[in-house]
Amino acid sequence: MGKLTQFVNCKILRNHSIFKEDLWVRDGKIVNPEKVFFDEKVKADFVIDCKGSIIAPGFIELQINGGLGYDFSFLENTEKGVSVVSKFLLSHGVTSFCPTVVTSPKEIYHSVLPKITRRKGGKNGATIIGVHVEGPFISKAKKGAHPPEHIVTFEKGISDLEDVYGSLDNVQIITLAPELDNSSKVIQELRKRNIIVSVGHSIADLANGEVAVNNGASLITHLFNAMLPFHHRDPGLVGLLASDKIPEGRTIFFGIISDGIHTQAAALRIAYRVHAEGLILVTDAISAMGLNEGQHKIGQMDIEIRDRKAYIAGTNTLCGSIASMIQCIKIFLQATGCTPEYALEAASLHPAKLLGIEKVKGTLDFGADADFVFLNENFDVVSTWIAGECVYNVEA
Known part of the structure; x- marks a missing residue:
């Protein structure tokens, strides 16, 4: 398996709601942390502090x-x-x-x-x-x-x-x-x-x-x-x-x-x-x-x-x-x-x-492609990610 990344200090959009929860990504996909905790019993290889950003698809x-x-x-x-x-x-x-x-x-x-x-x-x-x-x-x-x-x-x-x-x-x-x-x-x-x-x-x-x-x-x-x-x-x-x-x-x-x-x-x-x-x-x-x-x-x-x-x-x-x-x-x-x-x-x-791609795109559900965007409180784009990789950062 690939490296496991944990995004912390963030709010995520899932199931029509924005709520505080970590986002977990591996091999370009969004993963279910319960399986990580209880089945694999491993910790994240990388932890990224999102600094309070909203993570949206x-x-x-x-x-x-x-x-x-x-x-x-x-x-x-x-x-x-x-x-x-x-x-x-x-x-x-x-x-x-x-x-x-x-x-x-x-x-x-x-x-x-x-x-x-x-x-x-x-x-x-x-x-x-x-x-x-x-x-x-x-x-x-x-x-x-x-x-x-x-x-x-x-x-x-x-x-x-x-x-x-x-x-x-x-x-x-x-x-x-x-x-x-x-x-x-x-x-x-x-x-x-x-x-x-x-x-x-x-x-x-x-x-x-x-x-x-x-x-x-x-x-x-x-x-x-x-x-x-x-x-x-x-x-x-x-x-x-x-x-x-x-x-x-x-x-x-x-x-x-x-x-x-x-x-x-x-x-x-x-x-x-x-x-x-x-x-x-x-x-x-x-x-x-x-x-x-x-x-x-x-x-x-x-x-x-x-x-x-x-x-x-x-x-x-x-x-x-x-x-x-x-x-x-x-x-x-x-x-x-x-x-x-x-x-x-x-x-x-x-x-x-x-x-017809809502299982893999446009969502942060488990198993979907890890394509997402970080937004600040003013809805400005902070960074953009494709397959779990940062492809744009406003500070770069």
């Missing part, structure tokens, strides 16, 4: 387009960009993420997607779970920052996706508009391949959304943004949060951008109070995250950062966030009045449940 980011000047949808420096951003995310408490590629021409997908491979995290960066491909099978009417000339349909079904993307091997999530013809067959086929289908950038009504969910869709991309606004006669995709046509035992998850810009505080509160179980915090951060104001690029489009907001250059159209995950957690906590436990789990346990 590492954050899981499902939608991030880039950062530090690198864009995952840009052909040049793809591998370097993913590596740089992956390491940068450690300072935000993110231990796993889905690099997101937005609507692009076919040749971009064919070049970029093979280069963004799944990999385990460590000192070189957060774990890459798989790519989130956002588009190009979306609605031009709700394109947001996506270039309309590259938006397409799937008239031939799944073969169109294979033609456009080149390969689905590295893809974990696909955002598509469920009102498009042949969407039902496409969703069913993607689920057979264990690819998560998210509905978004869409003019779908509630009925379209319910059909998509019954065919296997399980996520809504950045709720309230790039979809029909809520209407009392037809609430659109927003209505999925309270639909009575969701299959029994299924949870509809939804990403929400709590950066203080994309989703107003009252909207955050509504989503939280209506369907807390399915809420997942995402940043939707773009290439300008971590950079100063000025001209930058997202996908094939020029963007502009001004007044701490990101716009399509020369317009007032928002095109992505520049907030970190820990900032989104803090904003959400303040806006909704939820418990700290809930805000942290919305960035860890909830995305893990969507991905």
